[in-house]
Amino acid sequence: xxxxxxxxxxxxxINGVVISINNLYKQLKAAGNDVKILALSYDGKQHVEGDVYxxxxxFVRVYPQxxxxxxxxxxxxxxxxxxxxxxxxxxxxxxxxIVAKYIKRKLNIPQIHTYHTMYEDYLQYFLKGKVIGxxxxxxxxxxxxxxxxxxxxxTEKVKESLSSYGIRTGIKIAPTGxxxxxxxxxxxxxxxxxxxxxYGLTLADDIIIYVGRIAEEKNIDxxxxxxxxxxxxxxxxxxxxxxxxxxxxxxxxxxxxLQIQDSVKFTGMIDVEEVQKYYKLGIAFVTASKSESQGLxxxxxxxxxxxxxxxxxxxxxxxxxxxxxxxxxDNKEQFVFEIQKIVSDKGVRETISANAIEKSKLYxxxxxxxxxxxxxxxxxxxxxxxxxxxxxxxxxxx
Numbered sequence: 001x002x003x004x005x006x007x008x009x010x011x012x013x014i015n016g017v018v019i020s021i022n023n024l025y026k027q028l029k030a031a032g033n034d035v036k037i038l039a040l041s042y043d044g045k046q047h048v049e050g051d052v053y054x055x056x057x058x059f060v061r062v063y064p065q066x067x068x069x070x071x072x073x074x075x076x077x078x079x080x081x082x083x084x085x086x087x088x089x090x091x092x093x094x095x096x097x098i099v100a101k102y103i104k105r106k107l108n109i110p111q112i113h114t115y116h117t118m119y120e121d122y123l124q125y126f127l128k129g130k131v132i133g134x135x136x137x138x139x140x141x142x143x144x145x146x147x148x149x150x151x152x153x154x155t156e157k158v159k160e161s162l163s164s165y166g167i168r169t170g171i172k173i174a175p176t177g178x179x180x181x182x183x184x185x186x187x188x189x190x191x192x193x194x195x196x197x198x199y200g201l202t203l204a205d206d207i208i209i210y211v212g213r214i215a216e217e218k219n220i221d222x223x224x225x226x227x228x229x230x231x232x233x234x235x236x237x238x239x240x241x242x243x244x245x246x247x248x249x250x251x252x253x254x255x256x257x258l259q260i261q262d263s264v265k266f267t268g269m270i271d272v273e274e275v276q277k278y279y280k281l282g283i284a285f286v287t288a289s290k291s292e293s294q295g296l297x298x299x300x301x302x303x304x305x306x307x308x309x310x311x312x313x314x315x316x317x318x319x320x321x322x323x324x325x326x327x328x329x330d331n332k333e334q335f336v337f338e339i340q341k342i343v344s345d346k347g348v349r350e351t352i353s354a355n356a357i358e359k360s361k362l363y364x365x366x367x368x369x370x371x372x373x374x375x376x377x378x379x380x381x382x383x384x385x386x387x388x389x390x391x392x393x394x395x396x397x398x
Contacts, residue, residue: 001374002034004085004103006096010039010052014272016296017116020176021091027177027202027369033053038080038096042071046076053080055099069095081106091116093144101147110149110379114174115158118293138165145169150379152372154294157314172375176294177249177368180360183303187280195277199240199265206343207238209282209306210296211275212289214245219311222288223351226335228258234343237263239286243280244269279304283349284326284342286310295319302326303360305353309338319363325356 005025010018021037028035029051041047041054048054053076055069081103088111090100104111142165145151151171152160159171193203203209210223219242227239241251241264248266255264270278279285285301288311292298295315301308302319308326309317320326327338342349 001087001380002036002083002085003376004036004038004080004088004100006038006088006090006092006100008040008092008094008096010037010042012042016176016294017091019296020114020116021176023177023179023365024089024369024372027365028373031369031373033373036080036083036085038076038099040095046074048076055096057095069099077103085109085332087112087380089114089372089376092331093141097144106343110383111147112150112152112375112379113145113148113259114147114152114154115162116154116293118158118161118291149383150375152304152375155315156317160314163340174368174375175363176296177365178296178299178303180303180364183276183279183300183360184305184357185276187277191277192281199267201238201265201281203239205238206234207240207282208238208284208286208309208339209240209278210241210286211242211278211289211301214241214243214248214251214309216247216250217289217291218245218247219288219290220247220251223286224251224258224260224264226288226332227264227286228260229332230339231260231263233340235263236327237339237343239264240267240278240281241265242267242270242275262369276300276304279306282306284309284339286339289313292316299360299363302356303363305357307342307349307352307356309335309342319359321359323352325350325352371373 005021007017007021009023025035025037037052039052039054040057044057046054046056055076057069065257077099083274084107085103087109088100088104090097090111090113100111145167146169148169151162151169152174153162156173159173162171162329187201190356196202196205210220212218214220220229224239224327230237252266255261264356267278277395278302285306286309290311290313292313292315298308298310298316298319302325308320310320310326310328311384312328312330316328320328322328329335329338
């Protein structure tokens with residue numbers, strides 16, 4: 001099968017969408033498919049690197065690091081049409097989406113689309129939140145998404161959100177996979193100690209961790225405030241906040257205001273190839289985010305054997321199960337109790353850790369690739385049946 005994946009964002013940029021696309025690409029290739037990726041160029045110039053076709057592009061002040069296609073000189077589009085993909089799988093909703101729809105019409109092939117980002121939680125980043133409101137965004141998404149042949153949602157939460165917009169196109173769930181082996185590797189005591197020393201921590205410390213982008217919508221303020229409550233019965237506990245982002249100075253001010261600087265540490269931005277090591281430092285992963293569409297950090301934590309303690313959200317349904325792979329909380333008392341349980345009861349911690357590792361295997365890149373291929377084949381078979389029916393009607397009625 002010839003598969004064209006389109007995306008506005010790709011390497012060398014690193015984010016959840018890029019990692020998801022790369023994992024899918026590898027699995028589709030391993031299954032014997034001919035796969036190419038169409039992306040906006042990181043240096044503005046069109047060029048080809050292996051299976052990745054980069055279009056002319058330029059930055060635009062819509063949201064941070066946003067790019068749009070330059071309309072002239074994109075010979076690459078003609079090359080891809082000549083190559084003749086059987087199906088297009090678009091991954092973002094902007095410039096390359098327009099190209100994907102153009103190729104779809106030229107070749108009369110189906111287009112699948114994965115909805116990665118719950119835009120209603122990120123509107124403040126689009127033109128500073130002054131132009132597009134939630135109502136307008138939902139109407140735009142409805143108009144656009146009803147033009148696809150099939151939509152892929154990474155979680156039930158995303159599917160329900162799209163359905164609430166009145167989208168008629170079929171929506172199938174395919175959880176994004178991660179490289180389980182990458183997160184299952186153990187760290188030596190020397191490696192742990194070396195990392196901990198950077199932040200004034202030791203092997204004797206009980207550490208809970210947050211890993212992810214430091215942004216307002218991640219609700220890390222709540223984690224810090226709840227952490228202070230945990231410190232009352234457990235004064236030796238530490239919180240390590242791993243990652244960088246636009247809200248980090250606000251959080252540091254909050255920590256200073258609460259006078260818990262000795263107990264809360266910030267790593268800043270971490271190299272993507274080093275992140276998996278940080279999950280191994282914690283006895284629990286904590287988050288209060290309600291803006292996740294798929295919760296990849298939750299899965300990474302489970303694959304690392306690190307129990308998850310999080311605010312309940314539909315995106316973690318069947319993933320974080322109370323007392324089995326972690327705990328969910330709805331109030332301060334639950335949060336404090338669950339942290340104390342994980343820290344003080346080694347037997348519970350070890351059981352949950354083993355369950356977490358087993359649960360994460362369901363979210364492997366291999367299972368992800370198989371599921372997406374199933375969807376491709378279903379859509380192609382439906383297209384074939386529709387084309388056959390149309391041909392038959394033309395034959396009968398002229």
